[in-house]
Amino acid sequence: MQNKISTGYLAAAFTVSVWGTTFTSTKILLRSFTPVEIMFTRLCIAFFVLLLAKPQRLAIRDKSHELVFAAAGLCGVALYYLLENTALSYTTAGNVGVIISASPFFTGLLSCIFLKAEKPGLQFYIGFLAAIIGIGLISLGDTALSINPLGDLMALGAASIWAVYSLLSKKIGTYGYGTVQSTRRVFGYGILIMLPLLYLLDFRPEPMLLLAPLNLFNLLFLGVCASAICFATWNFALRSLGAVKTSVFIYLVPVLTLVTSAAVLHEPVTSRMLAGMLLTLFGLFLSEFKLPQRGLTAADSKTAEPEAAQEEMAQETAAQEAVQEEAGVENAQKFRV
Numbered sequence: 001m002q003n004k005i006s007t008g009y010l011a012a013a014f015t016v017s018v019w020g021t022t023f024t025s026t027k028i029l030l031r032s033f034t035p036v037e038i039m040f041t042r043l044c045i046a047f048f049v050l051l052l053a054k055p056q057r058l059a060i061r062d063k064s065h066e067l068v069f070a071a072a073g074l075c076g077v078a079l080y081y082l083l084e085n086t087a088l089s090y091t092t093a094g095n096v097g098v099i100i101s102a103s104p105f106f107t108g109l110l111s112c113i114f115l116k117a118e119k120p121g122l123q124f125y126i127g128f129l130a131a132i133i134g135i136g137l138i139s140l141g142d143t144a145l146s147i148n149p150l151g152d153l154m155a156l157g158a159a160s161i162w163a164v165y166s167l168l169s170k171k172i173g174t175y176g177y178g179t180v181q182s183t184r185r186v187f188g189y190g191i192l193i194m195l196p197l198l199y200l201l202d203f204r205p206e207p208m209l210l211l212a213p214l215n216l217f218n219l220l221f222l223g224v225c226a227s228a229i230c231f232a233t234w235n236f237a238l239r240s241l242g243a244v245k246t247s248v249f250i251y252l253v254p255v256l257t258l259v260t261s262a263a264v265l266h267e268p269v270t271s272r273m274l275a276g277m278l279l280t281l282f283g284l285f286l287s288e289f290k291l292p293q294r295g296l297t298a299a300d301s302k303t304a305e306p307e308a309a310q311e312e313m314a315q316e317t318a319a320q321e322a323v324q325e326e327a328g329v330e331n332a333q334k335f336r337v
Contacts, residue, residue, distance in 0.1 A: 008240025011233040012249040020256020022226045024264050025218040032209045035085040036201040038222070041210070043077060043191055045223025046231070050184035053228075058181040065175055068168055069182070070189045076165030076231075077190020082197070083158035091151025097254055099155035101135045104128065104287065106163035107247040114167060120244065124287050131251040131283025137276025138254045166243040173239035183232045251284045 029038050060066050087096050105128050108120045172182050209215055237246045255277045261267040 004240050008237045008246070012237035012241065012246050013252075015230045015234045015237065016249045016252045017256055018226050018230050020253045021260045022222060023257045024260045025221050025226075029215060029218050029222075032212070032215055033205055034202065035088070036198070036203055037205040038219070039081045039085060040191075040194060040198065040203060041205065041219055042222040042227050043081075043187060043194075045219065046227035047184060047187045047191060049224050049228040050180055050187065050232070054178060054180040054184065056181065058177060058185055061175075065172075068171055069185045072165055072168040072172060072186045073189025073191075074193055075161045075168060077187060078193040080158050080161045080165065082194075083154045083161060087151045087154035087158065089151070091148035091155065096151070096155045097138075098132065098136045099152060100159050100162075101132060101250060101254065102128075102156070103159040103162040103166075103250055104244065104247040106160050107166050108244045110163050110167055111242075111244050115170070115243070124244075127248075127283040127286030129283070130286060131280050134276040134279030134281075134283055135251065135254045137279065138258050138273050163243075163247070166238060166247050169235050170238045170243045173235065179232050179236050179239075183228075183235055187227075187231070248284060248287045251280050251287070255280050 026035075026038060033041075060069075084096065084100065108124065112119050169186075172186075175182075210219070234246070237249075258269065258273055258277060262269045
């Protein structure tokens with residue numbers, strides 16, 4: 001179990017490390033394509049990569065599971081990207097960056113309401129506040145925070161929608177399906193939902209621009225690595241760590257974007273941005289890791305230990321059930337063949 005948790009942390013760290021560099025690739029592609037063209041192309045690439053990686057059909061065992069997959073595709077793929085990209089047309093990129101980073105707060109809140117999870121402690125909220133201030137220093141640079149109601153509300157909607165997606169992905173993880181096939185199905189629903197909207201969103205990419213070496217490289221990076229691989233690793237982290245602990249890693253995205261932009265695009269880094277980076281990392285540490293408590297009584301220790309043991313046993317039971325269910329599906333597929 002400890003190995004699975006450690007792997008979950010590595011998966012989350014890897015995912016946000018890649019997502020932190022996507023801004024640079026997107027900025028290069030925006031010279032030739034609209035945001036919608038970039039978004040839909042990378043999703044299609046991701047879907048076919050996942051199909052090649054695991055071509056077996058995903059046998060759904062319950063109709064209610066299909067509804068959860070469709071909801072995850074609607075929230076995590078279609079609505080999230082549409083709201084985020086549209087928000088950039090009505091408000092500043094700095095505002096969007098700060099507001100989107102609030103999604104761990106919404107994830108914690110929704111987990112308490114719908115998953116009956118333990119309420120985050122004061123340390124989580126202090127870490128959240130520190131991270132948001134740090135992200136504000138990074139994203140806004142030397143400009144002041146301006147209020148743009150429509151765009152800011154869209155960004156807030158995107159942050160909330162991503163929190164819903166995290167919970168849905170966590171739920172899908174309990175069904176015992178393979179991570180690659182589950183991620184592919186979510187992408188498939190997201191693409192199907194977006195298809196009718198492409199005409200309204202002026203989706204007309206130039207074929208020659210798609211094949212230009214620099215554009216092709218960045219589209220493949222966004223489609224293969226940032227979407228296909230990273231959504232799979234993110235979903236694995238959600239299964240291993242839980243929705244709240246995994247979502248906190250989103251705080252790292254602006255930090256890594258700052259580093260990548262400075263290294264690749266040679267964008268200037270101010271002392272204010274460096275202070276924001278340190279404050280964001282401090283906020284991540286506070287939100288993710290519990291500090292040792294002084295003066296813990298023997299009664300407290302006895303209370304805490306059974307709770308930790310019960311949580312670990314519950315995770316082990318869920319993992320065993322998932323393995324058994326997956327084995328059952330594979331056997332069923334063999335009989336059908």
